[in-house]
Amino acid sequence: xxxxxxxxxxxxxxxxxxxxxxxxxxxxxxxxxxxxxxxxxxxxxxxxxxxxxxxxxxxxxxxxxxxxxxxxxxxxxxxxxxxxxxxxxxxxxxxxxxxxxxxxxxxxxxxxxxxxxxxxxxxxxxxxxxxxxxxxxxxxxxxxxxxxxxxxxxxxxxxxxxxxxxx
Numbered sequence: 239x240x241x242x243x244x245x246x247x248x249x250x251x252x253x254x255x256x257x258x259x260x261x262x263x264x265x266x267x268x269x270x271x272x273x274x275x276x277x278x279x280x281x282x283x284x285x286x287x288x289x290x291x292x293x294x295x296x297x298x299x300x301x302x303x304x305x306x307x308x309x310x311x312x313x314x315x316x317x318x319x320x321x322x323x324x325x326x327x328x329x330x331x332x333x334x335x336x337x338x339x340x341x342x343x344x345x346x347x348x349x350x351x352x353x354x355x356x357x358x359x360x361x362x363x364x365x366x367x368x369x370x371x372x373x374x375x376x377x378x379x380x381x382x383x384x385x386x387x388x389x390x391x392x393x394x395x396x397x398x399x400x401x402x403x404x405x
Contacts, residue, residue: 243386245367246310254305261302268295311365313337322365338363340387345380346394347373353395355380357387381405 250258272291275284303326312321315337323332338359345355348369353376355368367383370376373395384391385405394400 240386241314241316243313243315244310245313245383247308250306250308258302258305261298261305265295265298265302268292268298311367320365340389342390342392343367343380343384343387344392344394345373345376346400347397353377355383357383377403 268291272288272295275288275291306326308325310323310325312323312332314320314334318337319334320337321332321334323330325331338361341358341360343355343357344364345353347353352369352371353373354366355376356364357367358364368376368379370379377393377395380391380393381403384403391403391405392400393403
C-alpha cells in the first residue's frame with residue numbers, strides 16, 4: 239500500500255471557470271453599485287433598489303462559489319491521518335484527523351440515476367469519494383481505489399443484488 243493517496247475532484251473545467259468569473263464580476267459590481275448609491279443617492283425610494291443590489295450580489299457570489307469550489311481527500315497511511323479539503327480558488331480549508339480502519343469500497347446507484355463510490359470504515363460510516371453517471375466508469379474507479387488500498391470492493395449498482403468483486 240502506498241504511504242499517501244490523494245483523491246481529488248481536480249481542476250474545474252473551462253466553462254465552470256468562465257461562469258464563476260462572470261458571477262464573481264456580477265457580485266463585485268453589485269456591491270460597488272450598492273455602496274456608490276448608498277453614499278450619493280440614499281433616500282427612502284432608493285432603499286428598495288439598494289436591497290436588490292445586495293440580493294443579486296449574494297446570489298451571484300453563491301453561484302460563483304458553487305462553480306469554483308473543489309474537494310479532495312488526502313490519506314496519509316504512514317501517520318494514520320486523513321483530511322477532507324475544500325479549495326476555493328487558491329484558498330484551501332481542511333484539517334487532519336485520525337484515520338479509522340478502512341473496511342471496503344462500494345459502488346452503488348442513487349435514485350437520481352448517478353453512481354456513487356464510497357469508502358467505508360468502522361461503524362457503518364463512509365467517505366463519499368466520487369459520483370458519476372456511468373456505472374462502468376464508477377466501477378473502474380472503485381476497483382482502482384480498492385486495489386490501491388488493498389481492501390474489498392462491493393458492487394451494489396443493482397438494487398438488492400450486491401456482490402463482492404474479486405480483484
